[in-house]
Amino acid sequence: MTFPVTRQAAFASLALAIAAPSVHADPAELNSVIVTATRTPQAARDVIADTLTIGAEEVANAGVGSITELLQRQRGIEVTRNGGPGTNSGVLLRGANGNQVVVLVDGVRIGSSTSGAAAWNAIPLEAVDHIEVVYGPLSTLYGADAIGGVIQIFTKKGQGAPSLSASIGAGSDKTRAAQAAVSGSSGAVSYALSAAREKSDGFSATKPGLSSYNADDDGYERENAAGQFAWTVAPGHELGLLFLHSRLDAQFDSGKNRADSVQSLDNYAIYSRNKISEGWSMVAQAAQTRDKSGSFTSSDSQINTKQTSFNWQNDFRLGDDMLQLLVEHRKEEVETSTAGLSRDRDTTSVAASYQLNRGAHMVSLAARNDDSSQYGNKATGSAGYGYRLSNALRLNASFGTSFRAPTFNELYYPGFGFDGNRPERGRNGEIGLNFDNGSTAFNAAYYHNKLTDLLVNTTPCPKPGFTFGCAYNVSKATLEGLSMSAQQRLGSFTLHADADFQDPKDDITGKTLVRRAKRHGNVGADYQAGPLHTGVEWQISSNRYDDAANKNRLGGYGLVNLYATWQFSRDWSALVRWNNVADKQYELARFYATSGSNVFAALRYGFH
Numbered sequence: 001m002t003f004p005v006t007r008q009a010a011f012a013s014l015a016l017a018i019a020a021p022s023v024h025a026d027p028a029e030l031n032s033v034i035v036t037a038t039r040t041p042q043a044a045r046d047v048i049a050d051t052l053t054i055g056a057e058e059v060a061n062a063g064v065g066s067i068t069e070l071l072q073r074q075r076g077i078e079v080t081r082n083g084g085p086g087t088n089s090g091v092l093l094r095g096a097n098g099n100q101v102v103v104l105v106d107g108v109r110i111g112s113s114t115s116g117a118a119a120w121n122a123i124p125l126e127a128v129d130h131i132e133v134v135y136g137p138l139s140t141l142y143g144a145d146a147i148g149g150v151i152q153i154f155t156k157k158g159q160g161a162p163s164l165s166a167s168i169g170a171g172s173d174k175t176r177a178a179q180a181a182v183s184g185s186s187g188a189v190s191y192a193l194s195a196a197r198e199k200s201d202g203f204s205a206t207k208p209g210l211s212s213y214n215a216d217d218d219g220y221e222r223e224n225a226a227g228q229f230a231w232t233v234a235p236g237h238e239l240g241l242l243f244l245h246s247r248l249d250a251q252f253d254s255g256k257n258r259a260d261s262v263q264s265l266d267n268y269a270i271y272s273r274n275k276i277s278e279g280w281s282m283v284a285q286a287a288q289t290r291d292k293s294g295s296f297t298s299s300d301s302q303i304n305t306k307q308t309s310f311n312w313q314n315d316f317r318l319g320d321d322m323l324q325l326l327v328e329h330r331k332e333e334v335e336t337s338t339a340g341l342s343r344d345r346d347t348t349s350v351a352a353s354y355q356l357n358r359g360a361h362m363v364s365l366a367a368r369n370d371d372s373s374q375y376g377n378k379a380t381g382s383a384g385y386g387y388r389l390s391n392a393l394r395l396n397a398s399f400g401t402s403f404r405a406p407t408f409n410e411l412y413y414p415g416f417g418f419d420g421n422r423p424e425r426g427r428n429g430e431i432g433l434n435f436d437n438g439s440t441a442f443n444a445a446y447y448h449n450k451l452t453d454l455l456v457n458t459t460p461c462p463k464p465g466f467t468f469g470c471a472y473n474v475s476k477a478t479l480e481g482l483s484m485s486a487q488q489r490l491g492s493f494t495l496h497a498d499a500d501f502q503d504p505k506d507d508i509t510g511k512t513l514v515r516r517a518k519r520h521g522n523v524g525a526d527y528q529a530g531p532l533h534t535g536v537e538w539q540i541s542s543n544r545y546d547d548a549a550n551k552n553r554l555g556g557y558g559l560v561n562l563y564a565t566w567q568f569s570r571d572w573s574a575l576v577r578w579n580n581v582a583d584k585q586y587e588l589a590r591f592y593a594t595s596g597s598n599v600f601a602a603l604r605y606g607f608h
Helices: 007-019 027-031 056-060 067-071 408-412
Strands: 050-054 077-081 089-093 101-105 108-110 128-135 149-155 163-171 175-186 189-203 218-234 237-251 260-277 280-296 300-318 321-336 344-358 361-372 376-388 393-404 424-436 440-458 470-490 493-502 519-529 532-541 557-567 572-579 598-605
Touching: 050 440, 056 128, 067 077, 067 089, 067 128, 089 101, 089 149, 108 260, 108 280, 108 300, 175 598, 361 393, 408 470
Parallel strands: 101 149
Antiparallel strands: 050 128, 077 089, 101 108, 128 149, 163 175, 163 598, 175 189, 189 218, 218 237, 237 260, 260 280, 280 300, 300 321, 321 344, 344 361, 361 376, 376 393, 393 424, 424 440, 440 470, 470 493, 493 519, 519 532, 532 557, 557 572, 572 598
């Protein structure tokens, strides 16, 4: 592997960070709980996988815009975006493509079956409570597409006395936003409801040089509502309902013609959570997701994906160990204005995992089989080991296989899709180190993810009948890197930093994969004294390439952001966020604009 810095320098910096804690972790992190890594609540200190949690306070201080802007400030994550917050976006996890990452909202998978990626621009930041990110292959737990990892978004839950929160704000580009929420519990019933609306005049999504360039501003309007209801029927037995609705109306550039898009996301789920006995817990969930995407220019296009799923999970506590058995069924249905693309497929899955704890030793084993009506059987497995050198320091090692199912575009799109395409495959090995003593935290992970049977646009197509090439399993790639983060509290100050050194490359050509930086990271400092909480963030990225041949270079960038909150009474507070203070001009996709210096301010009630 050839890193942009020497391997010796990278590991030297790792050793330096361990030897001299210079940077913080909130003491609460020591006792935090992670759900996504094992599909069940587990203390973070007992999780072998490499994970990250974006807490409720960080989400609330993000202001407005897209959830991708929040993710862009996290370790191991890069984003692509064709313009402002209302435009198409992608999230890359440890160099893995957007359709190689599973995205969940409250345990329900979202995404388009035609593109394979989630509609990030439609996910409302206002409805989010917290986010969990699990890095590395998780196909043994979540099936197809979990090559790079899993991102799970949790909406707000109700508990305690009834409470009301609301905010109203305004900012650059004539952005205005308002939201309100109510939550609480009464007897055996808990509830949480929220609604929000955001509108902005935006800026021109494209720049001169693109054929579709238009100098007009491309605005957007997003409306959303979310809710959760739970009823404790008896001690240890709960029935629940959750939903999320979001609609995004956005403008984009298509030359001189007016161009509009409508993206909607609807999530519905009912569940039953039952404690059958002291050592046996069961969860059954039925869910449906609808992803609708329409583009309206001189010619209209409509693509709708419906995913219906059922899963039945049983967790058996065996002393300090846990055995998990899982059965899932998922049906994907596509309805579109494109001839031949309206299809469906079913996948039935069975999985088993075992978490073993023996003193300082931790072992995780998992296996799964996915049986698809389209691509047949696909088996995956994983094994992980952790060793606690002390209560604060742990070493990890893991290996896992994964796969990505072909999208409906890669299978059936006229003149491009080939219905004989196979799933992409991944084999990942990694080692890691975690230190957390409640005041100082450090994390490092080295990973090597080998991908084969990659589906790429192949010209000429190996199969007859394709004039302009086709999607075909001909490529392979390696995702390799070192990801580090550290945090330290110094009195009223909190310092935090993360850095990723990676080499995501095409093994056929030796070129760097499209829109991946070999170096990127974040540095930040927070200050809290009484009612004042303020902070500075510095986002850094090296150059990337916008094409597979590495000829179209996207320059590196550094962004400075400032934010402050002031709790001027028990219930009232104010937020001000100033992003891209230096007005840095940069691109996440060639000839597509990004936000310049922009400010947002909000008055908030009930944000504690």
